[in-house]
Amino acid sequence: MKFPYSLALFDLDGTLVDTAVDIAEAVNRTLDDWKLPQVEEMVIRGWIGDGARVLVETAFRHAGSDVAVDDIMEGFMVHYGETLLLRAKLYPGVAETLEALQSQGVALTVCTNKPQRYVRPLLEHLGIADRFGAMVGGDTLPERKPSALPLLHLAQLFGRQPGDCVMIGDSATDAAAAKAAAMPLVLVSYGYPRGFDLRSTQALAVIDDMRALLSLHPQASGVASASIA
Structure with a gap:
């Protein structure tokens, strides 16, 4: 698919x-x-x-x-x-999913609130830095998530409209940023939600494993969130 x-x-x-x-x-x-x-x-x-x-x-x-x-x-x-590099580890299925998406020609970026200077060293340490065409940290731009600015900046950088992109995150901060940018959203269930009810959003899906992203179907805005097994 x-x-x-x-x-x-x-x-x-x-x-x-x-x-x-x-x-x-x-x-x-x-x-x-x-x-x-x-x-x-x-x-x-x-x-x-x-x-x-x-x-x-x-x-x-x-x-x-x-x-x-x-x-x-x-x-x-x-x-x-x-x-930074003591015990950090990729979640299951991340490396395989990034490889599969890249093989389909999907452009991949990182949009995080982590300070910019720590983003690439961490990804290089974990062996996935070369998968990403751009990385935006929390101090890269004048505003950070939940502002729409980092998401719209990356979309513009790659010449895409927000509707052609998807934000994948784990928290209310990611959900608010995607909503502000009018960008489709997928949430993972295994991260740091900080008490946020992931299924209260209008996310396309809430997934339990990153590999489930590869089975994503586009849906109209306003559809209730769903799990992908």
Whole structure:
């Protein structure tokens, strides 16, 4: 079956790559620097997706600290870089799906709120960087998801209309960005939804495995989300 969209935009953390263990390590190292209590990884998983600054602010407020985020970020980014490649791993089926889409001539991009300078090193480490024709991070443009700007920028870069593209993500941030860009959306069920009800959206599908993306059928806007087995 031929994939129905000519450009695919992938979120990174929680969609292509499970990075929560490494991100949690960076957060806890930073909390330790400030003599604050550690936080369980499962709690930190619920904070991932809105960018490093929001993550840090959430962690420090959770710890009861009112220290200014600007005073924390430099140290956090050092730890973030140190832990970036420790235990990150691709989700099942990601490598095969990217290869299959590329073989069909689908242009592939990354659209993430992760700081730009960490995106390519992570993807190179995991062996999939060469699959992507462009990568947009959370600080690449003046606005990040849930703004439509990163999605529309990538569509324009490849000369596509939003309706010819599909955003693949795992959270309310991705869903809001796709809606703002009037771009079709697919959500994965295994990422970092942060309490968001994935099936409350007008996504084309909610999939449990990235390989299910290859069976995607285009649907009219407004169709309720569906699972792909």
